[in-house]
Amino acid sequence: MKSFIAGFHDVIPISKLAVFDENEIEYLMCGITQIDVDDWAQYTEFKGGYSSSHHVIVWFWKAVRSFDNEFRARLLQFVTGTSRVPMNGFRELQGSNGAQRFCIEKWGTNQDLPRAHTCFNRIDLPLYSDYHTLREKLRVAVECTGGSISIKRDKLERRILCWN
Numbered sequence: 001m002k003s004f005i006a007g008f009h010d011v012i013p014i015s016k017l018a019v020f021d022e023n024e025i026e027y028l029m030c031g032i033t034q035i036d037v038d039d040w041a042q043y044t045e046f047k048g049g050y051s052s053s054h055h056v057i058v059w060f061w062k063a064v065r066s067f068d069n070e071f072r073a074r075l076l077q078f079v080t081g082t083s084r085v086p087m088n089g090f091r092e093l094q095g096s097n098g099a100q101r102f103c104i105e106k107w108g109t110n111q112d113l114p115r116a117h118t119c120f121n122r123i124d125l126p127l128y129s130d131y132h133t134l135r136e137k138l139r140v141a142v143e144c145t146g147g148s149i150s151i152k153r154d155k156l157e158r159r160i161l162c163w164n
Contacts, residue, residue, distance in 0.1 A: 033085055035072040037065050040102065043090035047122075048106030054128055056134065057104060063135040071142070078142045081118035095121050113141040 001058040017025065039118060041052070041061050050057050064072060073083040079102065084139035086092040093101055096119035107115070115124045 003048075035069055035076065035085055036089065036139065037061065037072070037091045038094045039085075040064070043093065043101050045101045045103045046105070047103060049104050050104055050125070056106075056125065059128070059131040060104065060125060062131060063138055071139075074142050075138070078145055079116045079118065079123045080121045086151075093121055095119060100159075113137050113144075115141070 020028070044052075046052065046054070046057065047071070064075065067075065076085070077083040080093065080095075086094070090102060092099070100121045103120065103122040105122055105124050106127055108126035110126060110129050110133065112126045114126065119122070125134075126137070129139065
């Protein structure tokens with residue numbers, strides 16, 4: 001492993017990598033695969049009174065479909081700790097103790113942001129009163145978990161989105 005790291009640093013100096021966190025490096029090196037929302041929804045479990053037909057879950061998948069693929073990857077990163085879909089789809093998603101499906105659990109109030117438990121691939125999603133509130137709270141939760149990167153005019157720039 002030491003030889004691999006030394007060779008890697010010969011190609012990309014550590015000083016150039018120091019400005020990125022591990023999620024940004026993964027994004028830069030691997031890119032984003034197309035995320036199949038139907039597969040994601042099919043292999044999702046529900047807790048706390050939610051089901052696939054509950055109106056909040058219907059809104060959740062509507063929101064996920066409304067986001068571009070980059071934001072879907074960021075949502076996946078927020079909940080699971082990785083922006084990558086397993087090679088054979090969401091049925092093979094792994095958690096801290098092996099196979100662990102994506103899970104949505106009812107929690108909180110309309111004022112709360114969703115929260116994530118990456119070890120368990122679980123998002124705690126409040127019982128929001130309408131679609132627009134759910135979509136906005138989900139967007140804020142994902143964007144306010146640290147930094148992100150964007151590419152503009154062939155220049156990589158780091159943007160800090162939310163720091164409280």
